[in-house]
Amino acid sequence: DLARRATRAVLARDASPADRVRARLAVIDAAGQALAALDETFAYAMDDAAADPALQAAVQLRIATKYNLSDGDPVRSRDAAAEAGRLAALGGDQVAEAMALTVRARMGRILGDPDAEDILAEALALPAPEVPLGMRNAPQYLAVRHALFDDRVDDARRRLLVLLPAVRRTGSAEDVFEVLRSLTEVELRRGRCTSASAHARRGLELTIEAGL
Structure with missing residues (x-):
């Protein structure tokens, strides 16, 4: 695919270690949830990132995702994230x-860690883009999901209504869909079926338009 071809082109020339890491991260990100076969890519990325802790962090974040999605191991995912x-x-x-x-x-919540909410609060307190790429991985969105898990529906709705115009301005189609999907869930739980249907319809139209 395109990401792999671009990576091969980068690796074929005398690229810097940082460029090689970024190229390999592009392959990892393009794989979505199909991370099980990328152990070699992860290993090379970590080796190339050895001199740069920020790049190492970027690789470790993907490793944490792999442990959760591909390996089903929330403990290793939590430790890699740490x-x-x-x-x-x-x-x-x-x-x-x-x-x-x-x-x-997220992993702490799965594992019943009583400090999970405090950790999320730390994440929310850090400076971050208004709409980080990949809304599912943003602390703002996890706060919405935790509010729903705890039946704090009004809190979840308030947070989503802040996120919706932001993702419409700068987010990807996937990000907008995630917010609309959660708004649909919120309105259903509030008994507002008309509003829920409207959000669901907008989400469906978006997926068709974007080819998701």
Whole structure:
């Protein structure tokens, strides 16, 4: 595919280690959830990132995702995210640090960690883009999901209504869909079926338009 061809082109020339890492991260990101066969790519990326803690953090974040999605191991995912957060802080990358804390909070919730909400609060307190790429991985969105898990429906709705115009301005189609999907769930739980249907219809139209 395109990401793999671009990566081969980068690796074929005398690229810097940082460029090689970014090329391999592009392959990993393009794989979506199909990460099980990319162990070699992860290994090379970590080796190339050895001199740069911020790049190491970026690789570790993907490893944390792999442990959760491909390996079904939330403990290893949480631990990899903790290491990613340490490296991100060392490298001065607060966005990566917030994302690492978000993964820790998500895995902590799965594992029944009583500190999960405090960890999420740490992530939310860090400076971050208004709409980080990949809304599912953003602390703002995890806060919505936790509110829904805890039946704090009004809180979830309030947070989503802040996110919706932001993702419409700068987010991807997938991000807009995620917010609309959660708004549909919120309105259903509030008994507002007409509003829920409207959000669902907009989400469906978006997926058709974007070819999702």
